[in-house]
Amino acid sequence: MNIEMIRAAAARLTGHARRTPLLSSPFLDEIAGRRVWVKAESLQHTGSFKFRGGWSALSALGDEARRRGVIAYSSGNHAQGVAAAAREHGAPAVIVMPQDAPAVKIANTRALGAEVVLYDRVGGDSREAIGGAIAAERELTLIKPYDEPQVIAGQGTAGLEIAAQAAEVGVRRADVLVCCGGGGLSAGIALALEAEAPELRVRTAEPEGFDDTARSLRAGRMVANEAPSGSLCDAILTPEPGALTFPILRRLAGPGLCVSDDEALRAMALAFARLGLVLEPGGAVALAAALLRRDEIEGDDVIAVATGANVDPALYARMLHTHGQSPARTGH
Amino acid sequence: MNIEMIRAAAARLTGHARRTPLLSSPFLDEIAGRRVWVKAESLQHTGSFKFRGGWSALSALGDEARRRGVIAYSSGNHAQGVAAAAREHGAPAVIVMPQDAPAVKIANTRALGAEVVLYDRVGGDSREAIGGAIAAERELTLIKPYDEPQVIAGQGTAGLEIAAQAAEVGVRRADVLVCCGGGGLSAGIALALEAEAPELRVRTAEPEGFDDTARSLRAGRMVANEAPSGSLCDAILTPEPGALTFPILRRLAGPGLCVSDDEALRAMALAFARLGLVLEPGGAVALAAALLRRDEIEGDDVIAVATGANVDPALYARMLHTHGQSPARTGH
Numbered sequence: 001m002n003i004e005m006i007r008a009a010a011a012r013l014t015g016h017a018r019r020t021p022l023l024s025s026p027f028l029d030e031i032a033g034r035r036v037w038v039k040a041e042s043l044q045h046t047g048s049f050k051f052r053g054g055w056s057a058l059s060a061l062g063d064e065a066r067r068r069g070v071i072a073y074s075s076g077n078h079a080q081g082v083a084a085a086a087r088e089h090g091a092p093a094v095i096v097m098p099q100d101a102p103a104v105k106i107a108n109t110r111a112l113g114a115e116v117v118l119y120d121r122v123g124g125d126s127r128e129a130i131g132g133a134i135a136a137e138r139e140l141t142l143i144k145p146y147d148e149p150q151v152i153a154g155q156g157t158a159g160l161e162i163a164a165q166a167a168e169v170g171v172r173r174a175d176v177l178v179c180c181g182g183g184g185l186s187a188g189i190a191l192a193l194e195a196e197a198p199e200l201r202v203r204t205a206e207p208e209g210f211d212d213t214a215r216s217l218r219a220g221r222m223v224a225n226e227a228p229s230g231s232l233c234d235a236i237l238t239p240e241p242g243a244l245t246f247p248i249l250r251r252l253a254g255p256g257l258c259v260s261d262d263e264a265l266r267a268m269a270l271a272f273a274r275l276g277l278v279l280e281p282g283g284a285v286a287l288a289a290a291l292l293r294r295d296e297i298e299g300d301d302v303i304a305v306a307t308g309a310n311v312d313p314a315l316y317a318r319m320l321h322t323h324g325q326s327p328a329r330t331g332h
Numbered sequence: 333m334n335i336e337m338i339r340a341a342a343a344r345l346t347g348h349a350r351r352t353p354l355l356s357s358p359f360l361d362e363i364a365g366r367r368v369w370v371k372a373e374s375l376q377h378t379g380s381f382k383f384r385g386g387w388s389a390l391s392a393l394g395d396e397a398r399r400r401g402v403i404a405y406s407s408g409n410h411a412q413g414v415a416a417a418a419r420e421h422g423a424p425a426v427i428v429m430p431q432d433a434p435a436v437k438i439a440n441t442r443a444l445g446a447e448v449v450l451y452d453r454v455g456g457d458s459r460e461a462i463g464g465a466i467a468a469e470r471e472l473t474l475i476k477p478y479d480e481p482q483v484i485a486g487q488g489t490a491g492l493e494i495a496a497q498a499a500e501v502g503v504r505r506a507d508v509l510v511c512c513g514g515g516g517l518s519a520g521i522a523l524a525l526e527a528e529a530p531e532l533r534v535r536t537a538e539p540e541g542f543d544d545t546a547r548s549l550r551a552g553r554m555v556a557n558e559a560p561s562g563s564l565c566d567a568i569l570t571p572e573p574g575a576l577t578f579p580i581l582r583r584l585a586g587p588g589l590c591v592s593d594d595e596a597l598r599a600m601a602l603a604f605a606r607l608g609l610v611l612e613p614g615g616a617v618a619l620a621a622a623l624l625r626r627d628e629i630e631g632d633d634v635i636a637v638a639t640g641a642n643v644d645p646a647l648y649a650r651m652l653h654t655h656g657q658s659p660a661r662t663g664h
Contacts, residue, residue: 018353020353021351021352021353021375023350023375026444027443043353043355043372043607111358111359269645272610272645272648273645275375276374276609276610277375277608277609278604278610309608313657314652314653314657316652316656317648317649317650317652317653320645320646320649320652321649324645325646
């Protein structure tokens, strides 16, 4: 895992992934007590940064492997990133999803051209057993969501953009807060910044109760979460840091940050009112930390990566009811 | 009013206005029956394209006039665009607003550094009389919302970007649908495209009952709307086309398009689900026309300008309740 892999991934992604904008608002600056820059990966294809990793992995395959196809386990953003990238590569994609996943997520993944294989999560089916049998029979390549070098390389291309965009707006030194599940995006960005903008330092942002990376960084070894679920931030609930990603973060990342679900909702409301961005809870934790953890951050600038927009409309409407009126509504 | 003014405005806006992205989604393409490209001016500073015109006008002033300051009448997006541009130029700004405007809009305009002067719309105060007296006394420059060459030039810079971005994605020929109130943005984009991408043709998009531009284009002369209000699309309700903008549109624009409020809400829901973009009703009518008027549009591609994001959270939540579930929710 090195910067050359990220640069190579960036070359493969050119013209396919979006260079997402770096946004800001004086109203957010005022809340944070410093300048806040938001890297809007929620505007990436499929509504999250996962398209970068999916494209990187697909485009790194040999022709033969690509022709046979790929497989992924996910009912979320990784599924869609892989499905969309596979379709554009003309590669078959099998996505193994729990049969109790929302019908519309299943429909969407199918609409992106993937073959969806359902398993009975509640009844005790093993998705690895089901997926493994299909992968073996059809010689599919498994694309893991974060512990996969080409996926980390793909996510790291966001870091190359952050380095360039920070320079464009005159920011040389800042904390770069990244919403963190398994750590693929955080690790990729950390490697990119180490090479391109070493005074920009990655710090992970996680939801309360799922701050395995923050605790692991403090402990100096991998520590797992106690609960498997129980946060609104569904996109970034992973049991523990990745085996590939954690050593990178341990070497390069600053102390991890942690916010509550309610703070994530507040950040979503502020992104709505001040940036015109739809964010999902797990995609808003870095912005929440940038805005609401001012005493844990140093310097005149902070960069927050907004990682995803795939949120249930009913949840979003509830968020607007509970948090939409507190930040002044228009303006930006 | 000519292309050189737009190019000069673009030079003045460089590094200040955002180059907003051109977004797309296969799900939108499927609805529209062709490729749909969304120019996301809702991500511009202050949440609408109006910042361009405000900046263009402020930056075109001489030092002396800028020192004295500017005045604008508006409780909406133009107010904020002018206020933000004036603040960054160190110029005093007076915004004349009705005293029954939402408190939060008044607070926001003040927070952007403007001096807000309230008038009693219901009691019959004339904002022109009040504003005119202040302007005369303090020698302020009036910045009109659309019938103002430097404002049209500023809005036209979005057209230069559309020409470049369409070329980047390989689109040479398409209708460019623009949400239209007084026509400043439509006219500016039309002039820019005439010079830079003559096979991209501007077409205005308006709400039902407020299609003065479409009817004027059909009639070959300026025709006014019957009602002064009565649409959700508050940002683009103007009594009739502008005296400067209409001749430009008459020469360059194709037939105007018109959508219902309900169709604007549908487009807002699709922008939420498929693009991660917050749009206000008046900022969504061009996208609504692109998606829902397929028989009135020709060609393989259509470009829709999404013009604003400043929407009341309660209205947005209602939109999600009524329209949020019909488009499949995640995916993009």
